Amino acid sequence: MITKELQNMRPLKGDEKLERDSEYMGADDIDPNVEPILTIKNLYRGKITLSRGKEVKNVLTFVEETVPGIVEVRPLIVNSGNRQVLKKLFGQVTANALEGKKIQLWIEHGVRNPAKNELTDGIRIKDKKPAAGKTTTAAAPKCADCGKDITGSGSFTAEQIAAGSMKKYGRQLCVECGQKAKAAMEAQEKTAQENDAPADDLAAQLAAAAE
Ligand SMILES: [Zn+2]
Numbered sequence: 001m002i003t004k005e006l007q008n009m010r011p012l013k014g015d016e017k018l019e020r021d022s023e024y025m026g027a028d029d030i031d032p033n034v035e036p037i038l039t040i041k042n043l044y045r046g047k048i049t050l051s052r053g054k055e056v057k058n059v060l061t062f063v064e065e066t067v068p069g070i071v072e073v074r075p076l077i078v079n080s081g082n083r084q085v086l087k088k089l090f091g092q093v094t095a096n097a098l099e100g101k102k103i104q105l106w107i108e109h110g111v112r113n114p115a116k117n118e119l120t121d122g123i124r125i126k127d128k129k130p131a132a133g134k135t136t137t138a139a140a141p142k143c144a145d146c147g148k149d150i151t152g153s154g155s156f157t158a159e160q161i162a163a164g165s166m167k168k169y170g171r172q173l174c175v176e177c178g179q180k181a182k183a184a185m186e187a188q189e190k191t192a193q194e195n196d197a198p199a200d201d202l203a204a205q206l207a208a209a210a211e
Contacts, residue, residue: 025074027121034069066163144171
């Protein structure tokens with residue numbers, strides 16, 4: 001069946017995908033056991049849309065678009081606890097004090113969600129500054145396929161290669177395994193295209209038969 005509301009909508013097709021409800025960073029954006037480091041770009045304060053309506057919130061945006069542990073870096077809504085941590089880390093919570101500063105995130109499990117009165121995972125800012133010059137998590141990124149440390153290549157750092165492969169292939173890969181994954185993906189797409197054609201013909205025949 002289809003509801004009245006859906007009758008006024010167009011179904012998604014092809015590469016169009018189901019999107020998440022919130023455009024802001026959530027705990028599920030962060031890979032398990034990774035404590036990503038991000039650079040604060042700007043501070044915002046104003047009304048934003050949440051699932052329970054519009055509320056005035058503090059929001060941080062970040063310089064990085066992707067980092068190890070977060071495929072797509074979204075703006076972070078700053079709750080009062082995280083605001084306190086920022087104040088402790090940098091003395092003040094002004095734009096001047098925070099812009100360009102690095103922070104490290106971690107996930108606290110079993111946090112009470114007051115809106116739904118249930119336990120959830122919360123994004124916390126670490127109350128220690130990330131070590132100077134260190135832009136990644138404690139462990140060097142490891143290749144998901146061969147298990148070796150991912151190393152920099154050309155003008156790319158190990159972190160950029162890890163993040164790039166995560167975006168493309170859904171896992172962190174070294175350069176070598178990334179090339180293999182690329183070849184495998186292309187082969188798969190080719191097969192999928194070849195298989196698609198007869199399926200379309202079949203659908204057309206069925207549609208014709210139904211008319
Ligand atoms: Zn590898």
